[in-house]
Amino acid sequence: MGLLDKEFSDGNIVIAKVDDLFNWARLSSIWQLGFGLACCAIEMMATSASHYDFDRFGVIPRNTPRQADAIIISGTVTLKMALRIKRLYEQMPDPKYIISMGSCANCGGPYWEHGYHVLKGVDRVIPVDVYVPGCPPRPEALLEGLLKLQEKIRNESLRKKSA
Amino acid sequence: MKNTEEIFELLKKEFGDAVLQIDKETPTEPIIFVDPLKINVVGEFLRVSEELKFDSLMCLSGVDDANGTKVKDEAGLDTIQGGTLSVYYHLYSTTLNHKINLKVSAQREDPKVESVENIWKCADWHEREAFDMYGIIFLNHPDLRRILMPYDWEAGYPLRKDYKNPEFYQGMKVPY
Numbered sequence: 065m066g067l068l069d070k071e072f073s074d075g076n077i078v079i080a081k082v083d084d085l086f087n088w089a090r091l092s093s094i095w096q097l098g099f100g101l102a103c104c105a106i107e108m109m110a111t112s113a114s115h116y117d118f119d120r121f122g123v124i125p126r127n128t129p130r131q132a133d134a135i136i137i138s139g140t141v142t143l144k145m146a147l148r149i150k151r152l153y154e155q156m157p158d159p160k161y162i163i164s165m166g167s168c169a170n171c172g173g174p175y176w177e178h179g180y181h182v183l184k185g186v187d188r189v190i191p192v193d194v195y196v197p198g199c200p201p202r203p204e205a206l207l208e209g210l211l212k213l214q215e216k217i218r219n220e221s222l223r224k225k226s227a
Numbered sequence: 228m229k230n231t232e233e234i235f236e237l238l239k240k241e242f243g244d245a246v247l248q249i250d251k252e253t254p255t256e257p258i259i260f261v262d263p264l265k266i267n268v269v270g271e272f273l274r275v276s277e278e279l280k281f282d283s284l285m286c287l288s289g290v291d292d293a294n295g296t297k298v299k300d301e302a303g304l305d306t307i308q309g310g311t312l313s314v315y316y317h318l319y320s321t322t323l324n325h326k327i328n329l330k331v332s333a334q335r336e337d338p339k340v341e342s343v344e345n346i347w348k349c350a351d352w353h354e355r356e357a358f359d360m361y362g363i364i365f366l367n368h369p370d371l372r373r374i375l376m377p378y379d380w381e382a383g384y385p386l387r388k389d390y391k392n393p394e395f396y397q398g399m400k401v402p403y
Contacts (some may be wrong), residue, residue, distance in 0.1 A: 180390070184401075184403045
């Protein structure tokens with residue numbers, strides 16, 4: 065007798081809801097697809113570098129879509145690139161998340177009227193979770209976008225996917 | 228080192244009718260007008276001639292002169308008929324330190340210009356860009372494909388003044 069008591073008293077067991085555990089795991093290590101498009105990508109790289117340190121939120125670039133959790137659309141999406149982005153997105157495993165970074169990816173930005181080659185918002189080809197405004201957004205803004213995404217993941221449930 | 232007028236005289240003596248005229252009234256630098264189907268021979272001479280030695284093509288750009296007549300098509304949209312499309316060449320001699328500008332104009336309905344790719348290698352992509360944006364056909368170009376727009380872009384040449392953007396491309400809505 066008392067076998068289970070001994071196991072528990074060691075303090076090596078944590079009891080949690082499956083939802084909470086999964087969400088915690090997912091939001092704590094969002095591996096982003098190593099992928100940049102325009103000047104926003106420079107800010108994204110600055111966010112990854114030591115000064116702003118994306119890694120403290122568990123975000124590291126992963127250079128294959130098949131092992132990435134999130135894709136940050138950092139820059140102008142041309143019509144030619146939109147087809148490639150869609151293909152990259154489709155190669156990512158579920159659950160997958162999208163941060164649209166900057167005015168161009170959100171709505172076409174300065175190219176909204178005369179940009180014959182620009183897709184007016186990446187949400188026309190793939191579903192976006194978080195929009196980060198700015199031209200380009202400062203690293204702080206991208207960090208807040210990530211925190212918003214984490215917030216979103218934290219409230220997900222296995223029973224129904226919200227993102 | 229020679230100025231544009233001296234070079235024009237030299238070219239006129241060498242090629243006669245292939246070199247059309249010189250425009251000295253431009254606010255920037257004078258321009259020499261050349262026959263679009265002779266630009267390759269003129270270019271070859273400019274490059275190899277001992278007293279010219281234009282070894283660098285700094286820039287090659289297409290221009291829609293939009294000097295034709297505007298007419299409404301069936302949909303009521305403006306299109307341009309007649310007039311010319313032009314190509315500008317900015318040349319520089321690194322050894323003799325002189326520059327000239329050349330211009331060739333081709334008919335809008337049939338814009339054919341000889342390629343200078345075999346004279347200045349860098350003209351390859353410049354000419355592809357001029358073809359992509361204005362639809363200027365460069366004769367004897369080794370690989371005249373679109374360079375910036377998608378290969379399957381069927382809506383025409385975006386920098387022409389009467390260009391109309393399509394509603395959809397590959398199922399994606401294009402206008403805002």
